[in-house]
Amino acid sequence: xxxxxxxxxAELARTLGSEITALAEPGRHYKVMExxxxxxxxxxKHGIEDHxxxxxxxVHGPGCPVCVIPMGRVDDGxxxxxxxxVIFTCFGDMMRVPGGNGSLLDVKxxxxxxRFVYSPLDALKIARNNPDKEVVFxxxxxxTTAPSTALTLxxxxxxxxxxxxxxxxxxxxxxxxxxxxxxPDLRLDAFIGPGHVSTVIGCRPYEFIPADYxxxxxxxxxxxxDLLQSIYMIMRQLAEGRNEVExxxxxxxxxxxxxxxxxxxxxxxxLRPYFxxxxxxxxxxxxxxxxxxxxxxxxxxxxxxxGVRVADPKAxxxxxxxxxxxxxxxxxxxxxxxxxxxxxxxxxxxSEGACAAYYNFxxxxxxxxxxGA
Amino acid sequence: xxxEKVDLEDEVLARIERQRKLRPRFREERVxxxxxxxxxxxxxxxxxxxxxxxxxxxxxxxxxxxxxxIAGARLALTTDGFVVKPLRFPGGSIGELAINGTVNDLAxxxxxxxxxxxxxxxxxxxxxxxxxxxxxxMAKAARAVGVSVVTGDTKVVERNKADGMYITTxxxxxxxxxxxxxxxxxxxxxxxxxxxxxxxxxxxxxLARGELDLDADITSDTAPVxxxxxxxxxxxxxxxxxxxDPTRGGVATVLxxxxxxxxxxxxxxxxxxxxxxxxxxxxxxxxxxxxxVANEGKLLAVVGPERAADALVALQAAPxxxxxxxxxxxxxxxxxxVLVRTGFGGTRIMDMLIGDPLPRIC
Numbered sequence: 248x249x250x251x252x253x254x255x256x257a258e259l260a261r262t263l264g265s266e267i268t269a270l271a272e273p274g275r276h277y278k279v280m281e282x283x284x285x286x287x288x289x290x291x292k293h294g295i296e297d298h299x300x301x302x303x304x305x306v307h308g309p310g311c312p313v314c315v316i317p318m319g320r321v322d323d324g325x326x327x328x329x330x331x332x333v334i335f336t337c338f339g340d341m342m343r344v345p346g347g348n349g350s351l352l353d354v355k356x357x358x359x360x361x362r363f364v365y366s367p368l369d370a371l372k373i374a375r376n377n378p379d380k381e382v383v384f385x386x387x388x389x390x391t392t393a394p395s396t397a398l399t400l401x402x403x404x405x406x407x408x409x410x411x412x413x414x415x416x417x418x419x420x421x422x423x424x425x426x427x428x429x430x431p432d433l434r435l436d437a438f439i440g441p442g443h444v445s446t447v448i449g450c451r452p453y454e455f456i457p458a459d460y461x462x463x464x465x466x467x468x469x470x471x472x473d474l475l476q477s478i479y480m481i482m483r484q485l486a487e488g489r490n491e492v493e494x495x496x497x498x499x500x501x502x503x504x505x506x507x508x509x510x511x512x513x514x515x516x517x518l519r520p521y522f523x524x525x526x527x528x529x530x531x532x533x534x535x536x537x538x539x540x541x542x543x544x545x546x547x548x549x550x551x552x553x554g555v556r557v558a559d560p561k562a563x564x565x566x567x568x569x570x571x572x573x574x575x576x577x578x579x580x581x582x583x584x585x586x587x588x589x590x591x592x593x594x595x596x597x598s599e600g601a602c603a604a605y606y607n608f609x610x611x612x613x614x615x616x617x618x619g620a
Numbered sequence: 621x622x623x624e625k626v627d628l629e630d631e632v633l634a635r636i637e638r639q640r641k642l643r644p645r646f647r648e649e650r651v652x653x654x655x656x657x658x659x660x661x662x663x664x665x666x667x668x669x670x671x672x673x674x675x676x677x678x679x680x681x682x683x684x685x686x687x688x689x690i691a692g693a694r695l696a697l698t699t700d701g702f703v704v705k706p707l708r709f710p711g712g713s714i715g716e717l718a719i720n721g722t723v724n725d726l727a728x729x730x731x732x733x734x735x736x737x738x739x740x741x742x743x744x745x746x747x748x749x750x751x752x753x754x755x756x757x758m759a760k761a762a763r764a765v766g767v768s769v770v771t772g773d774t775k776v777v778e779r780n781k782a783d784g785m786y787i788t789t790x791x792x793x794x795x796x797x798x799x800x801x802x803x804x805x806x807x808x809x810x811x812x813x814x815x816x817x818x819x820x821x822x823x824x825x826x827l828a829r830g831e832l833d834l835d836a837d838i839t840s841d842t843a844p845v846x847x848x849x850x851x852x853x854x855x856x857x858x859x860x861x862x863x864x865d866p867t868r869g870g871v872a873t874v875l876x877x878x879x880x881x882x883x884x885x886x887x888x889x890x891x892x893x894x895x896x897x898x899x900x901x902x903x904x905x906x907x908x909x910x911x912x913v914a915n916e917g918k919l920l921a922v923v924g925p926e927r928a929a930d931a932l933v934a935l936q937a938a939p940x941x942x943x944x945x946x947x948x949x950x951x952x953x954x955x956x957x958v959l960v961r962t963g964f965g966g967t968r969i970m971d972m973l974i975g976d977p978l979p980r981i982c
Contacts, residue, residue, distance in 0.1 A: 248897060248900055248901055248904065251904065255963060255964050256964075257963065257964050257965035260964055260965050260966075261965060291968050292909075292962070292968065293962045293963075293964040293966050293968075294960070294961075294962045294964060294965070294966020294967045294968045295964070295966055296966065297965065297966035297967050298964075298965065298966060343654075352652050352653070352654065353649070353650060353652065355652070355653075356650040356651060356652040356653075357650060365832065365906075471964045471966075574629075576628070576629050576632040576633070577628075581632065582632055582635055582636050582639075583635075586639075598971070606636060607969065607971055608957070608969040608971075609632075609633055609636070610633050610636070610637065610954070610955075611953075611954040611957055611959075611969055613629070613630075613633060614953060614954065
C-alpha cells in the first residue's frame with residue numbers, strides 16, 4: 248500500500264533495532280512509556296518489541312481514551328440511553344466498556360436505540376434525519392477528537408438543531424502525565440509523546456517534562472518505523488545526557504500545534520475543575536465540558552443524570568501498573584476479580600492494556616523469556 | 621528477581637490457565653449482537669448453552685457439519701441461517717450465499733454436497749421480483765455444484781419484521797474422504813494452506829451498506845469450494861488433516877480454534893496471506909484487521925509436510941484456488957495460541973475475535 252509500506256520495512260527496522268541496542272548502556276534497564284493507546288496498538292500489531300533489546304522495556308501508558316472513562320460516566324450515559332425517544336450515539340469501541348452495571352451494548356440488547364458512529368458529524372446527520380428524536384453523542388477522546396466534536400457543536404448551533412446534544416467526556420493529555428510524574432515511586436526514563444494529540448496541541452506543552460523532571464520526550468508517528476525511530480531518538484538523548492522535547496512526527500505535527508483547532512476548542516469547551524480517570528482517580532483540570540455559549544447542547548444539563556460515582560475497587564492497582572511500579576500479575580485483583588470479561592481498571596478494559604495483554608498472552612511471554620534465558 | 625516472585629507469577633499464570641480451560645457457561649442476561657459474531661461470545665453461547673443441552677457425540681465435535689453414519693453410509697449434515705443486509709451486494713446476493721455457504725460447510729467436512737433443504741422467511745410487502753431473483757440465484761448456484769434443493773418451507777411475517785427475507789438452509793452430503801478430518805489431528809510441522817484472497821466478503825458488505833463515506837472496488841468472494849476440497853482430498857490423502865472455511869471471525873478465528881482443539885501453536889506468516897490492496901486499504905482506514913474479516917468462498921487446509929507441496933499445486937489448479945499459497949505452519953509452541961510473524965519482522969499473538977466489528981454479514 249502506497250504511503251504506508253514505506254513505514255513498515257522490516258530491513259530498516261532491523262537496522263534501527265541494532266542501533267538502539269548499540270546505544271543501550273550495558274547493565275542499565277530502560278523504561279520508556281508510550282503515552283498514547285494508538286502507539287500501544289502499533290507496538291502489538293507489528294511486534295515492535297521483537298526489534299528491541301531486552302534492556303529496553305515499553306510501558307503502556309494511560310492514553311487510551313476509551314479505557315480511562317470511569318464506570319460512573321458509563322452509567323450516566325446508559326441512563327440517558329434508556330430515556331424514551333433517545334437515539335444514543337458513540338464510537339464503536341465505547342459500546343463494550345462496562346459501567347457499574349453493564350455496558351452500552353447490553354442496554355442496546357435491552358431495546359435502547361444505541362448506535363455507533365465513526366464521526367460526531369454522523370450523529371448530527373442522525374439528528375437531522377430524526378427531528379422527533381433526541382440524539383445524544385457520547386464524546387470521548389483527548390485533544391485529538393475534541394476539535395471534531397467542537398466543530399459538530401458549532402454546526403448544530405448554526406443550524407439551530409434543537410434535538411442534538413453532547414455528553415462530553417473529552418480529556419486532556421498533560422494533567423495525567425503530570426500526575427504520573429508527580430508520584431514519587433515512578434520508574435520511567437522517557438516518554439514517547441502522542442502524535443495525534445500533538446497535531447492539535449503541538450510540542451510545547453511537553454517542555455515541562457525535560458525541564459522539571461529531567462526526562463526526554465519524543466513525539467512520534469503511528470507507523471512501526473516511526474516508533475522505532477522515536478525510541479532511537481530517546482536512546483540517543485539518554486546516551487548523550489540530553490533531556491529535550493523532540494519531534495519525530497514532523498511530517499504531521501507542527502511545533503506550535505494547530506492554532507485554528509485550539510481556537511475552536513477555546514470557544515466550545517471549558518476546563519472542568521476535576522475529572523475522574525478509571526484506575527487513576529481524580530485529576531484536576533484534566534477534562535473538558537461545554538462552555539456557557541454551548542450549554543444548550545450539553546446533555547448533562549438537558550437530562551437529569553444520576554451523576555453516579557462508582558468507586559474503583561480499592562484493590563485495583565492500575566495506577567501502579569501504569570507507573571511501572573508493579574507488573575500486572577502482582578496486582579491483588581489480577582486474574583481473580585479483574586479479568587478481560589469483568590475488567591475493573593483501565594489496564595484490563597482495553598485488549599491492549601497491559602493487564603489484558605498479560606492475562607491473554609502472559610504464558611507465551613513467560614515461555615519466550617525462559618527460552619531466552 | 622527473587623525465586624518467590626517468580627513462583628508467584630507461575631502461580632498466577634497457572635490459575636488463569638485453569639480458568640481458561642473450564643467449559644464456558646452462558647450466564648448473560650440478554651443476547652447481544654456479539655453472540656452472533658462468531659468470536660468468543662458465540663463460543664460461550666454455543667458451548668455453554670446448546671452443546672450442553674443437546675449433548676451428543678456428533679454435536680460435541682462442533683464442526684462445520686456433523687458427521688453421521690446411517691446404515692454404513694458416511695454422511696455429513698449442516699444447517700445455516702442467512703440474514704445478510706443488504707440482500708444484494710457487489711459480487712452476490714443472499715440466495716447465492718445461502719447455497720454456497722451450505723455447500724462449503726459440507727465441502728470442508730470432506731463431504732460432497734448432495735441435497736439442500738431451504739426455509740424462506742419473507743416479509744410482507746417484499747417486491748416479488750426480489751424473491752424471484754433470489755430463487756433464481758439459488759437455483760443457479762445449486763446447478764453450478766450439482767446439488768438439488770429438494771424440500772423447503774415458506775413463512776411470511778409482518779412488514780418490518782425480517783428485513784426483506786431470511787433464508788435457512790440444511791445441507792446433506794456424502795463424505796468422500798476415508799479419513800476423519802479433524803482439528804485434533806494436526807501435528808507440529810504441518811503446513812497451513814489458504815485458497816486465496818481474504819477479507820473480500822466482509823468488506824464488500826460493509827461498504828455496500830453505504831453507512832461509511834468510503835468507495836472501493838471490492839466484491840464478495842461468495843463461491844463454492846467443493847472442487848478445491850475434492851482436489852485436496854485426492855492429492856493429500858491421509859496427510860490432509862483438516863479443512864475449514866473462514867467465514868465469520870475470519871482466518872484468525874479458524875486458526876485459533878485449530879490451535880485450541882489440538883493444544884498446539886499455529887504460526888501465521890502475515891505477509892504471505894493474500895489480501896487485495898483495496899481490502900487492505902479499507903481495513904486500514906476502519907482499523908479492522910483483515911484476518912478477522914469474513915470470507916464466503918475460501919478454505920484453509922492443514923496438510924502434513926510430505927504432501928503439502930503437491931496439495932498446494934492441486935489447490936491452485938482447482939477453480940477459485942489460483943491464488944492459493946502457504947500461509948503458516950503448526951508448531952509445538954505457543955500451545956493453544958496463534959503466533960503471527962508480522963511483515964515488520966516482529967511477532968504477536970492473534971486472539972479470537974472479541975465483540976463484533978460488523979454484524980449481519982451472512
